[in-house]
Amino acid sequence: MQRAALSGVCGPLRGGARSRPQVVSQQLLFHAGLPTFAGDKELLVKLRKKTGYSFVNCKKALEKFCGDSKQAEAWLHEQAQKEGWSKASKLQGRKTKEGLIGLLQEGNAAVMVEVNCETDFVARNVKFQQLVQQAATGTMFHYQDTKNQLTTYSKRFMKAAELSQLRTGPTGSLLSDQLALAIGKLGENMALKRAACVAVPANHFIGSYIHGVLPADNLSPANVALGKYGALVICQALEQSQKSSLADLGRRLGQHVVGMAPLSVGSLEDEPGGEAETKMLAQPFLLDPSITLGQYVQPQGVSVLDFVRFECGEDTELPETE
Structure with missing residues (x-):
């Protein structure tokens, strides 16, 4: 799930959540400073709409930077540019009429x-x-x-x-x-x-x-x-x-x-x-x-x-x- 991925990247969950087998409330499932699940979804939608990249890549970027949309966007552009240069060299010679x-x-x-x-x-x-x-x-x-x-x-x-x-x-x-x-x-x-x-x-x-x-x-x-x-x-x-x-x-x-x-x-x-x-x-x-x-x-x-x-x-x- 998205919450589990985010918590794994951003650090251990608070309140000893990893050692507790019982179900806890949604508020305890997040690292301090992270948005709620609804907020995560909203960030994902906004980042997808703004950049045009796939939901999978946008989700990966948000997880990597703990929900920081600015860093996530910069990273997406950087990765796309690297991939673009790679594709450009592979596609070189194909006609562009x-x-x-x-x-x-x-x-x-x-x-x-x-x-x-x-x-x-x-x-x-x-x-x-x-x-x-x-x-x-x-x-x-x-x-x-x-x-x-x-x-x-x-x-x-x-x-x-x-x-x-x-x-x-x-x-x-x-x-x-x-x-x-x-x-x-x-x-x-x-x-x-x-x-x-x-x-x-x-x-x-x-x-x-x-x-x-x-x-x-x-x-x-x-x-x-x-x-x-x-x-x-x-x-x-x-x-x-x-x-x-x-x-x-x-x-x-x-x-x-x-x-x-x-x-x-x-x-x-x-x-x-x-x-x-x-x-x-x-x-x-x-x-x-x-x-x-x-x-x-x-x-x-x-x-x-x-x-x-x-x-x-x-x-x-x-x-x-x-």
Whole structure:
């Protein structure tokens, strides 16, 4: 029973309980300072809900630390991380073509990250989604100084090795450690694949769009959008416009980039192309194929400068940082 296990770890029972053959009251079955049976059960439920680990492991942790939930939680994370690294080495080489794109936008900066796993089932698990969120917030934190005093836009990329060494915040843990924890909990190979960070000066804005959006109800309020495709479009507002109208315009441009997968921006002087056209401004506008994207954008008083497009699981080399 749980009480017997707890008493065995925490020391001999009071009142000579070990030498007494007769039945004693519940109060005497516990070492001083330990909660009652109902309290033990409540601690177990809370620890299970908070950490996501199995009841067996949570019970073992509470027994090990005499009901101290903080020590128990720390020990569980430590054990999961060790197990995660072990699983990571065993699972290394298994393909990770599924996963999610995470997009986070704050003011004049935005980041996109890609985190991969083996199956779509795991991609829909809240713990995997939290890992994607941590990767996005960690990338934003790393590039926070880029957001200030810009004279032109900034676009940077990170590969897996650099991304894994980022921290989730000022006093947060490494993303590589969070990756190990997730592998330990979910039992699939995973990878922090890449990240992009964009920042713009005044009179510029960033259009953003995520396709195949998954609900983020179970995540902390960091406003990270999750999906299978993502786009950031860097624009310059040539005329004064309301932020709401620019946000709508930016979303449409992002939709176009996701749907039409251009390879370059091109120019307004480019001849209109067909479905196979790779220059963004010469492509048929996704939402109105009777005109080109350039013909749609020009009357809006906006100039498209650059873009970033991520597709989950695609084979691609990251471009050089600009």
